[in-house]
Amino acid sequence: MRERLRVALKGSSRPRGNDSAFLLDPRSRAVPGRESMRRYRPDDAVDMLIVGAGAGGATLAQRLARSGWRVLVLEAGPFWDPDEDWVSDEAGSHHLYWTEERVIGGKDPVELGKNNSGRGVGGSMIHYAGFTPRFHPSDFDVRSRDGVAADWPIGYEDLKPHYERLERELPVAGELWPWGDPHGYPHAPHPVAGGALRAMAGARKLGIEMRVGPVGITNGSFGNRPHCIYRGFCLQGCKVGAKASPLVTHIPDALAHGVEVRADCMVTRVQSDESGRCTGVTYFHDGQERFQAAQAVTVAGYSIETPRLLLHSAGGRFPGGLGNQAGLLGRSIMVQGAPQVAGRFPEEMRMYKAPPPEISSEQFYETDPARGFLRGFSIQTVGPLPIGWAEHVLADGHWGQALREYMRDYNHWYAIGVLSELLPRAENRVTLAQETDRHGMPVARLDYTQCENDRANIAYAKRTLREILEAAGAQDILTIDRYAHLVGGCPMSHTPQTGVVDSDHKVWGVPNLFVCDGSVMPTQSAANPALTIMALASRLAQRLDDKRIDPGRGRGLLREDAAA
Amino acid sequence: MASPQTLATAEHLPKRGCDTTPGPPRQLPRQRAGTTPQMRGRYPDYDVLAAAAHWDAKTRRAVFERVACVPPIRFFDEQQERTLRVFCDVVMGQDSEPRIPVLEMVDTKLHAGRLDGFRHHDMPPDPQTWRQVAANLDRSARERGCTGGFADAGSEIQHEIVEGFSKGRLDWDLPVDKAWGVVMRGVLSAFYSHPWAWNEIGFGGPAYPRGYARLGAGQREHWESPPSFEVDPVGDVRERGLE
Numbered sequence A: 001m002r003e004r005l006r007v008a009l010k011g012s013s014r015p016r017g018n019d020s021a022f023l024l025d026p027r028s029r030a031v032p033g034r035e036s037m038r039r040y041r042p043d044d045a046v047d048m049l050i051v052g053a054g055a056g057g058a059t060l061a062q063r064l065a066r067s068g069w070r071v072l073v074l075e076a077g078p079f080w081d082p083d084e085d086w087v088s089d090e091a092g093s094h095h096l097y098w099t100e101e102r103v104i105g106g107k108d109p110v111e112l113g114k115n116n117s118g119r120g121v122g123g124s125m126i127h128y129a130g131f132t133p134r135f136h137p138s139d140f141d142v143r144s145r146d147g148v149a150a151d152w153p154i155g156y157e158d159l160k161p162h163y164e165r166l167e168r169e170l171p172v173a174g175e176l177w178p179w180g181d182p183h184g185y186p187h188a189p190h191p192v193a194g195g196a197l198r199a200m201a202g203a204r205k206l207g208i209e210m211r212v213g214p215v216g217i218t219n220g221s222f223g224n225r226p227h228c229i230y231r232g233f234c235l236q237g238c239k240v241g242a243k244a245s246p247l248v249t250h251i252p253d254a255l256a257h258g259v260e261v262r263a264d265c266m267v268t269r270v271q272s273d274e275s276g277r278c279t280g281v282t283y284f285h286d287g288q289e290r291f292q293a294a295q296a297v298t299v300a301g302y303s304i305e306t307p308r309l310l311l312h313s314a315g316g317r318f319p320g321g322l323g324n325q326a327g328l329l330g331r332s333i334m335v336q337g338a339p340q341v342a343g344r345f346p347e348e349m350r351m352y353k354a355p356p357p358e359i360s361s362e363q364f365y366e367t368d369p370a371r372g373f374l375r376g377f378s379i380q381t382v383g384p385l386p387i388g389w390a391e392h393v394l395a396d397g398h399w400g401q402a403l404r405e406y407m408r409d410y411n412h413w414y415a416i417g418v419l420s421e422l423l424p425r426a427e428n429r430v431t432l433a434q435e436t437d438r439h440g441m442p443v444a445r446l447d448y449t450q451c452e453n454d455r456a457n458i459a460y461a462k463r464t465l466r467e468i469l470e471a472a473g474a475q476d477i478l479t480i481d482r483y484a485h486l487v488g489g490c491p492m493s494h495t496p497q498t499g500v501v502d503s504d505h506k507v508w509g510v511p512n513l514f515v516c517d518g519s520v521m522p523t524q525s526a527a528n529p530a531l532t533i534m535a536l537a538s539r540l541a542q543r544l545d546d547k548r549i550d551p552g553r554g555r556g557l558l559r560e561d562a563a564a
Numbered sequence B: 001m002a003s004p005q006t007l008a009t010a011e012h013l014p015k016r017g018c019d020t021t022p023g024p025p026r027q028l029p030r031q032r033a034g035t036t037p038q039m040r041g042r043y044p045d046y047d048v049l050a051a052a053a054h055w056d057a058k059t060r061r062a063v064f065e066r067v068a069c070v071p072p073i074r075f076f077d078e079q080q081e082r083t084l085r086v087f088c089d090v091v092m093g094q095d096s097e098p099r100i101p102v103l104e105m106v107d108t109k110l111h112a113g114r115l116d117g118f119r120h121h122d123m124p125p126d127p128q129t130w131r132q133v134a135a136n137l138d139r140s141a142r143e144r145g146c147t148g149g150f151a152d153a154g155s156e157i158q159h160e161i162v163e164g165f166s167k168g169r170l171d172w173d174l175p176v177d178k179a180w181g182v183v184m185r186g187v188l189s190a191f192y193s194h195p196w197a198w199n200e201i202g203f204g205g206p207a208y209p210r211g212y213a214r215l216g217a218g219q220r221e222h223w224e225s226p227p228s229f230e231v232d233p234v235g236d237v238r239e240r241g242l243e
Ligand SMILES: Cc1cc2nc3c(=O)[nH]c(=O)nc-3n(C[C@H](O)[C@H](O)[C@H](O)COP(=O)(O)OP(=O)(O)OC[C@H]3O[C@@H](n4cnc5c(N)ncnc54)[C@H](O)[C@@H]3O)c2cc1C
Pocket: A051, A052, A053, A054, A055, A056, A057, A074, A075, A076, A077, A114, A115, A116, A117, A118, A119, A120, A121, A122, A123, A124, A125, A127, A128, A129, A130, A131, A132, A133, A235, A265, A266, A267, A268, A300, A301, A302, A303, A305, A306, A309, A357, A485, A486, A516, A517, A518, A519, A528, A529, A530, A531, A533
């Protein structure tokens, strides 16, 4: 009955325990409450210091603050004002990405930069596309099922209530979802553009079902967040405020509940004492090194910066870095194979319209022995803008007049892509490189090499994309190979010998240090990670607040202890 | 190249067998509204800048600056500039004025020290890669008998060298395929960030706060323009005495 009522009201219902959308200012996109935000002194040991205001960090901050924790977030990038800082333009959005130097290697190097992590309050979700699927129940025990990769120390049921809660907070729009654990969405599916309808029709001819969504984009107004205007610039930051990112979904409520978000602060070390507890962090602000004390620290800096920071915090009892006793810190970094295939159609498709994330299919998500490889992939849409489209054409081998000709044909094309689940491998890892950044901190090096199963998965997925477009009537096809969605590096595990954090995100061997971002994932899945990262943060906050996590000896982690 | 019939069948496309030898594409009409690189394009009556009043002020400033401010070359030396200017023209097929100032845009970025966020472990930093590519282009030209370097080589040799570069087939002092990736990333993001290129390809441009309402196949907003080949480009050019 309650569910029916909620569906009848669609998006108009207010999510429980999060007023962000209602705290926003309808006349301006800047987050209200920044000036009056609470501030902590450097020697004031806050209950929880969080490094990084992205998907994991911001969600955790909002939840803990709601339960009365004194929370400080240090964020390397700026506190965005979308009206002032963002443009409706591809090249002009470069400052949203983490563009400081990183080194890449391995046999299949992963290009970073704009196709990777973000920098600033809201993290990578500022420029993520907006797909917000759940993981499938099978994602949590891949090793038991298929004998490869790893099992998570938690299961789908642990995250399910948090998925449901977050889907109302973002809010997520989409059709009834038949795959994994079947479920519905609080907002109705968005209208889709001509190209997506053609791709759906092509897929249907092959017996492949595609559905609209799921996207974290308002369909109808939601609090003071307006309706999507279908302008297609989701990967450049949503100036409208329709697309969900922590900046609009969790930061406003966090500020209203006493969180300080200290922007432009690059953390370079998590400090620990002789007893093995961490005491706070060292960070740079305006070129000056500072210290902030804390009762407990959570690192939520993305799968590259998190291992980098923990490796760089080596010293005292932790010569190899914090959480590296088993030598696994920074290992098992995963990406998804994300080739895109574009088809040419007689009519104009103008794929720059509508949000890039439109439709998807999870029909190939699970292991099917007949396909000749383990695990699977999902199919999605991508909607490249001109620079992205030029890179696509170039990757297919065209330059000069041929490139210009394909570019002039832009409006007749439509692109679809896949996310192939690639398996975790210990040699795919983040290490510290020789060179240092402007703070004197060694930059991260990411080595990546695929295994045979990965190659077979990507090849099969690419063939499927091509078949869909051909069935849809495409007259010409262009293909680009790429990666997406980097996770792992601090895997969650049952035992200290097999991972970096336990099932409560607590770093093995350090009683008051947590990791809460995509790096804790032991497997990648074939779904986009952001919703699951937020769900993990939401669960961690609940565990902490229910006092189900032992804070270790010495100074207390819990609020009451801190006050005493 | 394209004609009204081929546009529906896609036979004007390179992979479908169209002629992509150097030189201006035949039968493309001249631009009537606004500017396109080389003043040709598929949307002769479309000028994305005409919609600028509907953009937000920040975006408008960023886009107009690209058109109005062409900064001097500060990062590359004279010889590098000569070589790379020709290289940029060849890889983008810019064979006459007006040209999008690709090299100036690349130079500005390198001069300002703006990075892309990653570097292959066996590659020098991007700025250094650009300089080495210039030197190697000259060397490859000299190996083919052009003492003056790449800029003075004939168009056939230039194309042969660029083709080798694009396929990673040259013997240079850095990984050729990765160097191609670095320079082309810079070239493409300069060229296709320029509103003249948007006119050429019929891209709607910035769309905030107006947005889009007509998303269906073959549908257009009232300010978007049909592709030219609903007009016969050959007849059109002749009729208006443009050639
Ligand atoms: C182009 C693109 C499209 C994407 N599309 C989707 C999609 O459709 N759906 C989806 O689910 N996911 C998508 N993603 C991925 C998704 O955005 C990320 O996986 C997710 O945001 C990662 O969350 P996180 O908490 O791990 O890190 P982030 O959200 O990246 O947050 C980390 C934050 O920590 C800060 N930080 C890092 N180091 C430090 C330090 N030392 N000191 C202080 N601060 C620090 C960073 O500046 C950053 O703000 C996309 C990503 C990209 C690049």
